[in-house]
Amino acid sequence: DAKTTQPPSMDCAEGRAANLPCNHSTISGNEYVYWYRQIHSQGPQYIIHGLKNNETNEMASLIITEDRKSSTLILPHATLRDTAVYYCIVVNYGGSQGNLIFGKGTKLSVKP
Amino acid sequence: KAGVTQTPRYLIKTRGQQVTLSCSPISGHRSVSWYQQTPGQGLQFLFEYFSETQRNKGNFPGRFSGRQFSNSRSEMNVSTLELGDSALYLCASSSIQGRAGTVRFFGPGTRLTVL
Numbered sequence: 718d719a720k721t722t723q724p725p726s727m728d729c730a731e732g733r734a735a736n737l738p739c740n741h742s743t744i745s746g747n748e749y750v751y752w753y754r755q756i757h758s759q760g761p762q763y764i765i766h767g768l769k770n771n772e773t774n775e776m777a778s779l780i781i782t783e784d785r786k787s788s789t790l791i792l793p794h795a796t797l798r799d800t801a802v803y804y805c806i807v808v809n810y811g812g813s814q815g816n817l818i819f820g821k822g823t824k825l826s827v828k829p
Numbered sequence: 830k831a832g833v834t835q836t837p838r839y840l841i842k843t844r845g846q847q848v849t850l851s852c853s854p855i856s857g858h859r860s861v862s863w864y865q866q867t868p869g870q871g872l873q874f875l876f877e878y879f880s881e882t883q884r885n886k887g888n889f890p891g892r893f894s895g896r897q898f899s900n901s902r903s904e905m906n907v908s909t910l911e912l913g914d915s916a917l918y919l920c921a922s923s924s925i926q927g928r929a930g931t932v933r934f935f936g937p938g939t940r941l942t943v944l
Contacts, residue, residue: 735849760919760935816885819872
């Protein structure tokens with residue numbers, strides 16, 4: 718089973734920041750938090766990942782709480798093309814390395 | 830760099846047939862994993878290969894098999910197809926195996942329809 722909990726759906730206005738929450742209260746110290754998104758019928762696209770510190774790249778920012786039990790993916794200026802299902806995944810360092818356990822994700826709808 | 834490529838992109842088969850799907854990882858990547866995505870079950874892990882050896886396997890019947898070649902390209906095979914095997918089959922590659930901080934990049938998938 719997925720080790721994360723995400724809201725099933727969210728709406729965001731175009732041009733506004735989209736903040737997608739993820740709960741991973743059972744995360745252990747050596748587990749990473751990954752975010753992927755999947756636009757309808759395409760392969761999942763890697764967005765960002767982090768261990769403890771906040772991370773930022775050209776696509777998004779990842780904010781991880783100090784206790785690491787939750788995180789937020791931030792798309793700073795959402796566009797219509799950001800409409801997708803967003804998956805938050807916890808990956809175990811010493812576990813099954815090939816096995817990304819996907820939950821149901823959050824369906825983000827960006828509206829004009 | 831070119832991304833992960835999968836062939837064919839679409840495939841239609843009938844029950845009882847077998848099918849082979851192909852995945853070419855990103856150049857330099859040696860780990861390839863396969864996933865099945867259906868509306869009912871979501872994305873589920875099938876297996877992972879690294880250096881031509883299966884390193885990890887999901888909970889799928891033996892009809893699902895795979896292999897990896899010396900150039901890291903991978904194939905998966907499904908024998909005796911069932912209607913429930915209709916799905917999007919995704920391949921992901923990463924540079925090394927065994928590190929949680931290593932990003933896996935997905936291909937566009939092969940859409941298999943079993944009639």
